[in-house]
Amino acid sequence: MEPQSHPAQTRIDVDSSRRRRSVEPVLMDTSEVAAMLNMSTSWVYREASKLGLKGYKLGRGRNAKVLYKRAEIFRWLEQQKVH
Secondary structure, three states, X not given: OOOOOOHHHHHHHHHHHHHHOOOXXXXXXXXXXXXXXXXXXXXXXXXXXXXOOOEEEEOOHHHXXXXXXXXHHHHHHHHOOOO
């Protein structure tokens, strides 16, 4: 015979698991894009505009971060499928 769970306890477990779920980020930085594509960060910087990926520059100078939309990267990747 299995122990019955208390309804309030079940609700707490569900609520806590919802809080622990991570939200998929909308933007990726250059190193994340490079790792996902198995390429170097310099390749991503050099080829991004040729690939149609538009970067979003946050900050100024050498410490500025360039972020790319995850959806655009996946869209480009899908177009690279060999038929």
